[in-house]
Amino acid sequence: MARRTRCLALACLLAVLLPVQALAYNQNRVATDESGRPLRIEGSVVVVEPDIELSLVTAGGMQEPRREWSETARRLYPVAVAAFLEAGGTARKPDFDIRDDLPPRSRLGQVVRLNEAVATSIAVYTRSGSHLATKGRRLDWTLGPGVEELRAATGAxxxxxxxxxxxYASDGRKAMRVFGLLAGLAMGGLVDVGGGQQLGVATLVDLRTGQVVWFNLISNQSGDLRNAEGADATVQQMLMGLPL
Incomplete structure (x- = not known):
């Protein structure tokens, strides 16, 4: 529960960072070697249990988590990721599930928490106008040698x-959105109270060095993780630019 609360805070931060006017947004970065060439995956990949939560947007704009939807998405998403990696010829290790009772202060717990913090920093400091002086636009981030714990556990x-x-917008929210648009047009403007939104962030970490070799941040006003077709579409965007 604590892990999902932290990631919900990450999602809220991303919502603030992303362009409000954008119907679809994608920001992927690939690390480079000493000569400036993009790195490529050389070895096997393990898919860490994805942190996914699906909600219903009520007429008043509140988000109500839907357990059944979320469980469906957590089952379909890894299957779509596996198909994507296999199509790219990438070797895979069995998916790694994070124990519900994993102590936050354990080595593995610390690696998961650290990746969340680093992913947030990348999202903030690789935006235009927010680059760190020591990094510029380069993807130059690491989780450190502690990732060896995850490598030992997965072999990846x-x-x-x-x-x-x-x-996903409820029928009441859809009605409110139409009403807002019509009211805005009547007043000579445009008012959109908003509906559903898909926010995602992904990182690929080299477990031999701790280096983040790839990062992506997406935002959509469409997409549906509740069915296999929608999961495939989300994976195609979520893993765009993955250095296969």
Missing amino acids: DYALFTYIRDS
Whole structure:
């Protein structure tokens, strides 16, 4: 529960950072070697249990988590990721499930928490106008040698972490949205109270060095993780630019 609360805070932060006017947004980054060439995956990948939560947006704009939807998405998303990696010829290790009772202060717990913090920093400091002086636009971030714990547990060379928050407008919210648009047009403007939104962030970490070799941040006003077709579409965007 604490882990999902932290990631919900991450999703809220991303919502603030992303362009409000954008119907779809994608920001992927690939780390480079010493000569400036993009790195490529050389080895096997483990998909860490994705942190996904789906919600219903009520007429008043509140988000109500839907357990059944979320469980469906957590089952479908890894299957779509596996198909994506296999199509790219990437070797895979069995998916790694994070124990519900994993102590936050354990080595593995610390790696998961650290990746969340680093992913947030990348989202903030790789935006235009927010680059750190010591990094510029380069993807130059690391989780440190502690990732060896995850490598020992999975046997993989890379770990793929994913966080997604997806929401869907209720019938009442859809009606409110139409009413707002019509009222705005009547007053000579445009008022959109908003509906559902899909926010996601993913990182690929080299478990031999701790380096973040790839990062992506997405935002959509469409998409549906409640069915296999929608999960495939989300994966195609979520893993765009993955250095296969």
